[in-house]
Amino acid sequence: MTKVSLIIPTFNRPHLLPRAVESAQRAGREVEVIVVDDASSDGTASVCASLQAIKYLRVDRNQGVAGARNVGLLESSGDFIAFLDDDDMRLPGSLDYQVSLLMAQPDAGFIAGGVMLADQNCVPTGEVAIPRGPSGDLFWEVLELRVHLIPGSVVIRKECFFEVGIFNRRLAGIDDWDMCTRIAEVRPILVDAEPVCIYRVASPDSGQGSSALGRQMRSAVRHQERLFSLPRVQEATPAQRRLVRQNTRRRVADTLSWRAAHEFPRGAFRFAASNFSIALQLSPFWAARPNHLRVLWRSASTQLLSRSKNLASPTTPVG
């Protein structure tokens, strides 16, 4: 039996859910789609009743995304587990493709694929995020947040949950990274560049989990200290640990500051300010790199240009 269970945790998004479910059903021949309704207070239940061939689970007490994923795991019967957020999409045939690769490597814990980035309407922007690095032991890369992992692009062997435990309910938004790190510690992982899912990139005001990017990254940096209790980190030299800590802080500060510079001219002042202040706390030197000033300047100039164009022809609808 090589069935895949695809778990879709959802909370108050009945208008987006059918799209995710349909894409999931087309992603493989033998897919068990499990929708976990995390105590939604709107029409999610009735929308799910109209969907064909899904397993609908309703949690009555809100568990958060990690808790909902765990409940999905509880009712899953497949040998491989995939996750999909309710606002993202799987590409057709992608699950079969990833599972065939994973079956060829019996010791690999999970496979990570490429991600097509999309705007708020889930229309791909043309950018593809490819997880960096060759396959194999990627523990240090994952721990340092160097591998780009999105829950929708990963297929995990079910045994891995028996070896390292299930999602940590307390870690909202970074539970998937925590899980992948713990798996990568005990097993090699597969990386494949082929895009497998469409990821709706959060904008500062879309109310998605990663809209609060700064806070999420800061909690990741904090949680890393707890992951340092893993045996493989304990065996490493103190200098190595220091290096991991330093690299992570720098990378996070760099990303946050870049995002802040990118969003500031578009009017997301509060988002930019909070991101930049968190970046400054983590690594002042990397937060204030001249590169970010350049990004700021470029973003501002394109913003100004488009605004002047809009002023010139106010009747044209903005796509």
Place this chain on the structure above:
Amino acid sequence: MMSQVSVIIATRNRSSMLRRAVESVRHANCNAEILIVDDASEDQTQQVGTSFSDVHYIRAKRRLGLGAARNIGVIASVSPYISFLDDDDQRLPGSLDAQVKLLEEQPEAGMIYGRALYGDDQGLTQGSYYPEHCRHGDLFWDLLRWNFIPCPTVVFRRECLTRVGLLEEEAPGVEDWDLWVRIAELYSVIAIDKAVAIWRQGTPGSGQFTSRETKLHREAHRLHVNKWLRLPRAITAGTAQRRKISRDFAACASRQLVWTAASRLKAGRMLESARVAFAGARMYPLSMSRNILSLSTLRSLSSSLETYWR
């Protein structure tokens, strides 16, 4: 044929007792799925676990703790009913069959518990049991006061976990109590007025025991304030009811702590006794002092002090 009930035995470094626990489950139900979750043991647990032919042995590669190990077992299990058994406890013959039958007869109940016989270090019983009187029905408010449900006696429905979520992993020692509270919020609880398990008690002789006890109280206190009193049912019940419940909770817990402190004192362990009393006073200053100043406690304190000085 699909098994009726999954018994999850989370174990760590107790290979000598594991076999006895598994045998007891075999006699307790003719059709049980037994899962051993080995929390990264460093002894012969792996050999013992894989030696059974009809047991699902799962080995965690990293040490995870009791709650997480039980969660792994739950996810690996397939039956509609679930029961937890500790590696040093035992199920009594036929007990699972009887409990599952009762639970099947009452579809509105989420879980069933029963009496546990106290066992000594060797797992032998002296005939005393707990609880004296098995309450049943809507136990939500009772469970918010005190945990009177011995973990090895419980059988609950799998669907309960879907509705209330899995076990709390970061509440060492009180993860079972937390689950009972959350199940009792939505379901009624039934009980069987019979002993169904043997519950091995820890040895109070070691200093580790007291530190564990105060830690349990601290965890329970934290969950009570931050989680249980914030459940929807507790919130809708109103402030007066919540205040009453937390007063009762403090009274129960401090009585227990005073009793522990007194028994430590009687055993001649001044320092441990003081530590327990101090920890209690920090959590529940009012009811702790009320308990210590109560006449019966003073009397037993003076007698224990007498024996101590003598």
